Amino acid sequence: MVDRKAAAASPSPIRYVIDTNVLIHDPNALMNFEEHHVALPMTVLEELDKLKTGKHSVAAECRQAIRLIDKLLGSATPEQIExxxxxxxxxxxxxxxxxILVDHPDLNNILPSSVNDNKIINLAIELKRSSESKVVLVTKDINMRLKARAIGLDSEDYSSDQLVDDVDLLSNGFHHVTGSFWDNVAKVETRPDRKFTWHTVELVDPITALSVNEFILDDEGKVFWAKEVNGKYLLIQEFSKDELMSQEAWGLIPRDIYQALALKGLMDPDIHLVNLAGSAGSGKTILALAAAIEQTMVSKIYDKIIVTRSVQGLDEDIGFLPGTEAEKMEPWLGAISDNLEALHADDESSSGSIEYILQKVPLQFKSMNFMRGRSFQRSLIIVDECQNLTPHQMKTLITRAGNGSKVICLGNLAQIDTPYLSATSSGLTYLTERFKGFEYGTHLTLQGVPRSILAEYAEAHL
Known part of the structure; x- marks a missing residue:
């Protein structure tokens, strides 16, 4: 993997040959190779040119990468560029x-040049032959790295924006304490108010890796929400398990303590970003939808609900579907309709209830392509399937939130469908790490699969 610190410490500059998917993943990648030499094959420029137009989600990344290349090259002559x-x-x-590496017809190609990946590898091999520096191919494509390795070319993944090497190191958003939490408290100062009981505590031993807005659960049914963390010193809100389990949003009551913690963050108006991860069926979408409807229809904190979703193939296929943007998005947002049905399953006429909700609730389905450049005020923005977003795409979506808006990101790192993304390089992982300690955001990984016994068994065994 491309490690900027390790690369910077290298005794001599390395020549990095960059694949197209690296620039799609991070349009500013060219700036992240420190004092080393970056080489772009002409094939990469051609691929960026083909992808820069259209309504697929990578078009904007391609255009941004092209603008950066043009800015860096400036008025340089062909000889200077070479x-x-x-x-x-x-x-x-x-x-x-x-x-820029130019593909000359007299190159001694090792691989057949009918495939763009092979053209890039051939150019990298030619550069290796003619250069005294170490040459490394950088690509997000595992198979391309395997081909390069097979013919003796060093290759690496691009991971400049990868913050963790193992997703098991990601915080779950909660910490279990054996026995009573108070057994680890040296000093405490309690300050009740109308809504919560606040404690300023000094711990005997600090809780490892505890961050702001993470929860602490003990074996006696007490739950604490860390609002300030400074080593052994914490400012916490105290709740009872029964209090959390009795929460309700649009008729939905949490099924376990983890859903209750998630609902607490979803319903808190002071929390502007909620990041929910978890396996399929853990309740991410239904919790987010219930909280969204409750806060737009009942408490009226928000004026509208914006729902978007990242699905591989969505950007290409949506253009061929008939109807308006909302009608085109409907097949891809079936999870929202399914959860609306689940919320009203006990109604006398569930179909009538759903139609009423869709008419009365300002619920808008948006394609990710139409989210760019927008600013949503007093909106609750639900972004589903976040595991399929790159860190750059995640930033683009989060920055759509205007004044008085809240963003809810949902995803499952075990179900990544986007090529060249892994659990460690996913935008969902990036978001979790980057916003750790953000006083207006909270992250929680839901546990178990309350959807059904069958779903739980399938999640564990298939």
Whole structure:
């Protein structure tokens, strides 16, 4: 994997040959190779050119990457571009170079040049032959890395924006304490108010990896929400398990303590970002939808609900579906309709209830393509299937939130459908790490599969 610190410590500059998918994953990737030389095959420019138009989600990334390349190359001559143009870095001195590799017809190709991946590998091999520096192919494509390895070319994944090496290291958003939480408290100062009981505590031993807005659960049924964390010193809100389990949103009551913790974050108006992870059937979508309807129809904290979803194939297929944007999105947002039905399953006429909700609730289905450049005020934005987003796409969506808005991100790292993404490089993982400690955000990984006995067994055994 491309590690900027390790690369920076290298005794001599490395020549990195960049694949197209790296620039789609991170359009600013060219700036992340420190003092090393970056080489772009002409094939990569051609692929970016083909992908820069259209309504698929990668078009904007391609255009951004092209603009950066144009800015870095500036008015350089063909000879300077071939040799390498210094990469300007604002007011700092240029560091590293950017060059373009041209596919000459007289190249001694090792792999058949009918495939673009092979063209890039051939150019990298040619560069290796003619260069005294180490040459490394950087690509998100595992199979391309395998082909490169097979013919003796060093290759790496791009992971400059990868914050963890193992998703097991990600916080669940809660910490279990054996016995009573109070057994680990050296000093306490209690301050009740009308809504909550607040404690400022000094712990005997600090809770490992505890961050702001994470929950603490003990064996005596007490639950605490950490609002300030400074080593052994905590400011916490205290709840009882029964209090949390009795919460209700649009008739929905949590089935377990983890759903109750999630609902607490979803319903708190001071929390602007809720990040819910968990396996299929753990209740992410139905909790988010119930909380959204409750806060738009009853408490009227928000004016509308915006629902979008990342699905591999969505961007290409949506253009061929008939109807308006909402009608085109409907087949892809079946999970929302299914959960609306579940919320009203006990009604005398569930279909009539759903029609009423769809008429009365300001619920809008949006394609991710139409989210760019927008700013949603006083809106509750639900982003489903976040595990399929790149970190750059995740940033694009989160920044759509305007004044008085809340974003709810849902995802399952075990069900990634996007090529070149893994659990560690997913935008959902990136979001979880980057917002750890954000005082207006909370993250929770739901446990178990309350959907059904069958779903729980399938999640564990298939």
């Amino acid at each position: 040799a390498g143009v210094p990469i300007a870095r604002g007011k700092n001195a240029p560091k590293g170079t950017l060059s």
